[in-house]
Amino acid sequence: MSLFIFLTVVQALVAAALVGVILIQKSEGGGLGVGGSPAGFMSARGAADFLTRATTVLATAFVGLSIVLAALAVSTTSNREIDTSLVRTAPGAPVDPLAPPAAAPGSAAVGATQQQPAAPGSAPPAANGSAAPKTAGTDPLAGGAKQ
Numbered sequence: 001m002s003l004f005i006f007l008t009v010v011q012a013l014v015a016a017a018l019v020g021v022i023l024i025q026k027s028e029g030g031g032l033g034v035g036g037s038p039a040g041f042m043s044a045r046g047a048a049d050f051l052t053r054a055t056t057v058l059a060t061a062f063v064g065l066s067i068v069l070a071a072l073a074v075s076t077t078s079n080r081e082i083d084t085s086l087v088r089t090a091p092g093a094p095v096d097p098l099a100p101p102a103a104a105p106g107s108a109a110v111g112a113t114q115q116q117p118a119a120p121g122s123a124p125p126a127a128n129g130s131a132a133p134k135t136a137g138t139d140p141l142a143g144g145a146k147q
Contacts, residue, residue, distance in 0.1 A: 004072050011065045018058040025051045 026048070 004069070004076065007065060007069055007072070011062070011069060014058055014061050014065060018055070018062055021051055021054045021058060025055070
C-alpha cells in the first residue's frame with residue numbers, strides 16, 4: 001500500500017510540473033510566455049526546444065504512472081470479498097400505494113359508510129338520480145384559456 005501512496009504523490013508532482021511547463025510555453029495567441037531578451041540564458045529557439053521536450057517527457061511519465069496506478073488499484077482490491085453484513089431482505093409483497101387502506105379489526109369498513117369526494121369541477125348527482133346540469137360557475141379556468 002505504501003508503493004501506491006508513493007506513486008500517487010509522484011503522480012501529483014508530475015501533474016503540477018506538467019501544468020507549469022505548459023503554462024510557461026509561448027503560444028501563438030500570446031499566452032503566459034516568459035519574456036526576456038534574446039541574449040539571455042537560453043536563446044528563444046533553445047528554450048522552445050527544452051520546454052517542448054520537457055512537456056513530452058512529463059506527459060509520457062503522467063500517462064505511464066496513470067496506467068501503473070490503475071493496475072495497482074485493481075490488483076489490491078481484487079482479493080477482497082463482498083461485505084454482506086448490510087444486505088437487506090426484500091419485503092414479502094409490494095405495497096400498492098393506490099389501494100384503499102385496509103380496515104382495522106373491529107371497525108367498520110371505510111368505504112361502506114363514507115362516499116368518495118367528487119372530482120373538482122363536477123357537480124354532485126341530483127336526488128332523483130339524473131345528472132345535475134353544469135353551471136357556468138364550475139369552470140376552473142373561467143374561460144381564461146379558451147380562444
